[in-house]
Amino acid sequence: MSELILERLVVGYGDGAPVLDGLDLTVADGAVVALLGANGAGKTTLLRALAGLTPARSGRILLGGTDLTGLAPEDRVRRGLALVPEGRGVVVELTVEENLRLGALWRHRGAARQRALDEAFELFEPLARRRHAAGHTLSGGERRMLALARALIAGPDVLLLDEPSLGLAPLVTAHLLGVLHETAARTGTTVLLAEQNVTGALSVADRGVVLNLGEVVADRPAAELSGDPRLRHAYLGF
Numbered sequence: 001m002s003e004l005i006l007e008r009l010v011v012g013y014g015d016g017a018p019v020l021d022g023l024d025l026t027v028a029d030g031a032v033v034a035l036l037g038a039n040g041a042g043k044t045t046l047l048r049a050l051a052g053l054t055p056a057r058s059g060r061i062l063l064g065g066t067d068l069t070g071l072a073p074e075d076r077v078r079r080g081l082a083l084v085p086e087g088r089g090v091v092v093e094l095t096v097e098e099n100l101r102l103g104a105l106w107r108h109r110g111a112a113r114q115r116a117l118d119e120a121f122e123l124f125e126p127l128a129r130r131r132h133a134a135g136h137t138l139s140g141g142e143r144r145m146l147a148l149a150r151a152l153i154a155g156p157d158v159l160l161l162d163e164p165s166l167g168l169a170p171l172v173t174a175h176l177l178g179v180l181h182e183t184a185a186r187t188g189t190t191v192l193l194a195e196q197n198v199t200g201a202l203s204v205a206d207r208g209v210v211l212n213l214g215e216v217v218a219d220r221p222a223a224e225l226s227g228d229p230r231l232r233h234a235y236l237g238f
């Protein structure tokens with residue numbers, strides 16, 4: 001079980017005022033959650049705090065009952081958390097396949113490693129066609145797909161994604177989010193998806209969580225949230 005619980009989480013940068021000031025959030029095991037909110041609402045900060053890149057000043061982060069709050073980023077990865085930061089996550093000197101092997105290295109051995117690779121290429125067809133291409137020759141969409149595939153191949157319990165659709169064409173975005181949805185459903189991976197693309201994110205999420213000034217102002221089923229004009233207008237800008 002990997003229910004994720006954030007309790008009164010306080011996070012900030014340097015001596016500055018807290019960005020997240022006592023945030024409470026529970027994410028059910030296997031849920032796909034769209035993390036929404038205007039620029040500066042604290043979405044990236046929340047993902048960084050979960051991954052251990054920006055330490056919590058106080059409060060607790062529990063994953064499947066284990067307290068992760070004081071753990072180093074690599075220890076959180078070992079406990080099943082994976083972060084795909086905005087616009088990065090691909091080694092440009094390596095080929096597509098080498099990038100995926102890198103992602104699969106530590107979790108799988110021998111035949112299982114090859115199986116994980118084959119599965120990734122099945123799911124992400126455009127990557128299979130370019131498996132021997134170097135990272136620097138990939139388009140923006142292909143890079144984003146590779147970063148996602150690389151994180152998924154390690155089989156994380158919780159996947160943290162920061163703006164995976166940023167700068168991508170609508171069709172590429174739809175494909176990427178579709179694959180994410182399918183994989184999460186198939187593997188039971190819990191996903192926290194920070195997105196400016198509200199419609200896209202809510203179309204693949206079970207729940208939508210809206211942040212405003214570092215607080216959760218809504219936590220509702222995705223369909224309900226996208227159908228609420230008041231919330232959309234107040235916090236999501238459409």
Ligand code: ATP
Pocket residue numbers: 013016019037038039040041042043044045046196
């Ligand atoms: P965006 O969609 O623009 O990335 P966001 O919801 O992810 O927005 P954050 O990036 O978490 O929001 O930013 C929340 C607040 O924290 C903002 O006021 C921002 O200026 C501040 N902040 C973010 N990163 C840093 C940093 N490294 N140092 C100081 N302040 C920061």
